[in-house]
Amino acid sequence: MPKDARVPVIVVSGFLGSGKTTLLKKVLATPELSDSLMIVNEIGEIGIDHHLLEKSDDRTVLLDNGCLCCQLRGDLQELLVDITLRRRRGELPGFDRVIVETSGLADPGPVAQTLYSDAPLARDYRLAHVVALVDANNAEGRRAAPVIASRQVAAADLVIVTKTDLATQDQVAESLDWINTINGFARREIASHGDIDIALLAGVSPFAWQEPTETEQGGYLGSLLTPHPRDVTSFTLTFNEPLPRELFQDFLDILVRLRGADLLRVKGILHFEGEAAPVLVQGVCHVFDKHVALAKGASAPDQSTLVFIVRALARKDIESLWLSLLSLSR
Numbered sequence: 001m002p003k004d005a006r007v008p009v010i011v012v013s014g015f016l017g018s019g020k021t022t023l024l025k026k027v028l029a030t031p032e033l034s035d036s037l038m039i040v041n042e043i044g045e046i047g048i049d050h051h052l053l054e055k056s057d058d059r060t061v062l063l064d065n066g067c068l069c070c071q072l073r074g075d076l077q078e079l080l081v082d083i084t085l086r087r088r089r090g091e092l093p094g095f096d097r098v099i100v101e102t103s104g105l106a107d108p109g110p111v112a113q114t115l116y117s118d119a120p121l122a123r124d125y126r127l128a129h130v131v132a133l134v135d136a137n138n139a140e141g142r143r144a145a146p147v148i149a150s151r152q153v154a155a156a157d158l159v160i161v162t163k164t165d166l167a168t169q170d171q172v173a174e175s176l177d178w179i180n181t182i183n184g185f186a187r188r189e190i191a192s193h194g195d196i197d198i199a200l201l202a203g204v205s206p207f208a209w210q211e212p213t214e215t216e217q218g219g220y221l222g223s224l225l226t227p228h229p230r231d232v233t234s235f236t237l238t239f240n241e242p243l244p245r246e247l248f249q250d251f252l253d254i255l256v257r258l259r260g261a262d263l264l265r266v267k268g269i270l271h272f273e274g275e276a277a278p279v280l281v282q283g284v285c286h287v288f289d290k291h292v293a294l295a296k297g298a299s300a301p302d303q304s305t306l307v308f309i310v311r312a313l314a315r316k317d318i319e320s321l322w323l324s325l326l327s328l329s330r
């Protein structure tokens, strides 16, 4: 067999906040996989992840404000064709593989299918892996969009159960059971903070993606029709002035206390009063990270920007909460 010279593509999916960016940051820091072109898809109007990956801009492409499995599927095709042309003309630095980070609400199946069904793409690219991340600590979040969450697992050849440092043994076992009911064929790994055996992704996989059959899906997916839940919405709050840190923390604490279960994903980069470095703020349902100042020289939007992906929660209610706290504090 002649060596397959096509560029391998790794599709990384996983429900909102399951740890995709954390894993990819680690992956891109390894010598085996640092030579990758990243395509990052985000649901919100304003993308945040590309600021967090700490890769040079010409190696990271953002496809934001839409879902890769529906609205942006054509954009991915065009992007990959364009990348091939620019690479041939020497306008792009060389890369050994493409990694596509899908949004937390995308079904990776159609994305993978695109690589097979589009003849020009299939000439230059081959699907190497579909990876799905499953947050052991957030079964509740997955239940907000069960069809998408299970399709992510169904399409994968490698499923990584994440955040095992936060989860109980029962939660890990429950996640593995849930994965088994959907896809008994994928390799399963357990990881915290993105620590996986890099060889799992660096190697050439004999895997060929196929639409899972009903039996493989345990009949489960067949019974579920609409992939995107209607009550899940996304919006971005932007703040022109630097924010008072303590008040903002109160605002987040109140939001978490009142509606934590519906905060499927919150992430943003904020400028706080009197602080030189912008700060990364992010959370998944009830669990928020400690705020981390961005490294010197890291790119950041000029205004404070906070992206919300929420269930049954209106933008105006969140804005009013912030405005009331602000006026009470003055």
Ligand SMILES: Nc1nc2c(ncn2[C@@H]2O[C@H](COP(=O)(O)OP(=O)(O)OP(=O)(O)O)[C@@H](O)[C@H]2O)c(=O)[nH]1
Pocket: 014, 015, 016, 017, 018, 019, 020, 021, 022, 023, 049, 103, 104, 162, 163, 164, 165, 166, 191, 192, 193, 194, 265, 267, 282, 283, 284, 288, 289
């Ligand atoms: N304790 C713990 N936190 C983690 C782990 N992996 C990720 N996180 C945190 O979980 C949150 C979400 O992680 P991300 O890597 O941004 O998740 P994601 O899947 O890229 O998120 P979206 O792209 O927004 O869907 C962040 O606050 C991370 O710091 C882990 O293994 N353990």
